[in-house]
Amino acid sequence: MLEAGLSFTASALLGLLAGVALSALLGAVSLRVGGIGFSMVTLAFAQAASILVQRDPGCVTGGEEGRAAPADRLPASLVGIEHTAHLYWVALAYLVVTLAVVRWAVRSPTGRVWEGIKENERRLEVLGLRPYGFKLIAFVLAGTLAALGGIVYLLLTGGATPRTTTSDFTLSLLVMVVLGGSGTRWGPMIGGILYTWADQRLGDLAGSGTVTALPSVLRIPLSQPPFLLGALFVAVIYLLPGGVARLPARLRTKAPDVR
DSSP, rough: OOOSOOOHHHHHHHHHHHHHHHHHHHHHHTTTTTTHHHHHHHHHHHHHHHHHHHHHHGGGGGGOEEEEGGGGGGGGGGGGGGGGHHHHHHHHHHHHHHHHHHHHHHHHHHHHHHHHHHHHHHHHHHTTTHHHHHHHHHHHHHHHHHHHHHHHHHHHHTOOOOGGGGHHHHHHHHHHHHHHOTSEEEHHHHHHHHOOOOOHHHHHHHTSHHTTSSSSHHHHHHOOHHHHHHHHHHHHHSTTTTTTGGGGHHHHHEEEEEE
């Protein structure tokens, strides 16, 4: 919109296509390894992207300041404080679309192959299927939904900020998934809600009079919101393996049979 003078619709479509192409490229490289190696490679790409944005090559990214979207090219119904409610409905629509696409994908024939890969990848190879291609489809689908989310995020914030390319932001997303429950449709959403709530409330707790009155050995660590958030994360890992989304199933399993 800023450099080429394109409309919002055209720019959004180009951004979405760029997200698809980038996810296909990064997925083709990252999926050559698995497990911890896969996590490290994807985090390395995120860190490289953060450095690239910060250096602002060609004055395109805006560096540390980012770039504000031109209000005259955004939809008029989504600009201004009086239209904040419209942005809420746009974000909600994106959430519904994401959940619907994921639900359709996991119930499709390809989704059944994904389930087989999760359970026993070697067995699928014996059956003549190539897991790499199916995993790449999942990676590209996730990247496409993320690119669409980036467009919605631009509308919510009114521009592109470098915060979304930092490793801290990437790790925050991973914490949300682990808190809610990986491998579930509702888990990441629940984890995102809990993480956002905790990130805000723990800051109030850290600065409260109760913490201030504690001895220094307790006051210093408890006055740091990241420490409280990290402690909460570790507690969830130990007390709720599989995340919050799997808690009902765990309770049903441990409940005594009264018959």
